[in-house]
Amino acid sequence: MEERSKLQKAVLISMAAMVVLFGVLMVAARFQKGVEFEGGLLRRTETEESVIYNGKVRGEQVEITVRAAGSGNLTEVDFRIGNRIQDDCTLETGLPPIQAEQLGPVEHIRITKNDILLFEGGYDPEYGMGWYDLDGNWDPFTMSVSYSSTAGDDYWEHYETDRGTILSFARGPQLVSRGSWELYFAMLLLSALLALDAAFPLVIFHWQHMCDVKDPEPSDFYLGMQRAGWCVYPFLILIGYIIALRVLP
Incomplete structure (x- = not known):
């Protein structure tokens, strides 16, 4: 098995940490009525x-x-x-x-x-x-x-x-709580897809092209853009988790 790079490991760790951290924060937020x-x-x-x-x-x-x-x-x-x-x-x-x-x-x-x-x-x-x-x-x-x-x-x-x-x-206004489970699970799905892409970099590429090309190989440009995505997407997903935690109904 090909050894994963430091960037891949960082993406996997950050995605797992976000899922756990914001899952706990979401549960706590839902119990705090106001x-x-x-x-x-x-x-x-x-x-x-x-x-x-x-x-x-x-x-x-x-x-x-x-x-x-x-x-x-x-x-x-x-x-x-x-x-x-x-x-x-x-x-x-x-x-x-x-x-x-x-x-x-x-x-x-x-x-x-x-x-x-x-x-x-x-x-x-x-x-x-x-x-x-x-x-x-x-x-x-x-x-x-x-x-x-x-x-x-x-x-x-x-x-x-x-x-x-x-x-x-x-x-007596209605009591509500912060947090949107719908948005949280949407971010959870994106986290899973990004983690899959980081753990197995060629899986999604092969899924996309396996029916069109025999033994497809990604170009250097594709691999470079993939690594760039590993740097950018975690921050976008983090913003999504924060919005999911703070949104009011």
């Missing part, structure tokens, strides 16, 4: 009086505190993003239903931010755009975008806490 917020993941902790979501998102420490107030129909949601954003918000429920067009009665809610009325009207949780004004007319623009930016902007500079975000945290 709440998605502006591309980051916030940890959820619960006390007797409140639920707190905190973590670092886009360079700023974020803390969102949710607590019941009053008779139980009022929920307070406080947003703290570094020293830059401090929004004290409320969600009020238990109001008389609103007759929405074509749907009939829907929940009547009132949302305030820093003691200023942000929204009052109907809401249907079964529809992502199910917002209605006080007269029951569908209001597709109620779900305003919390942030819009251009390349190079400071992400939080123009950030505005919107009513959809307030409502989501007041109701």
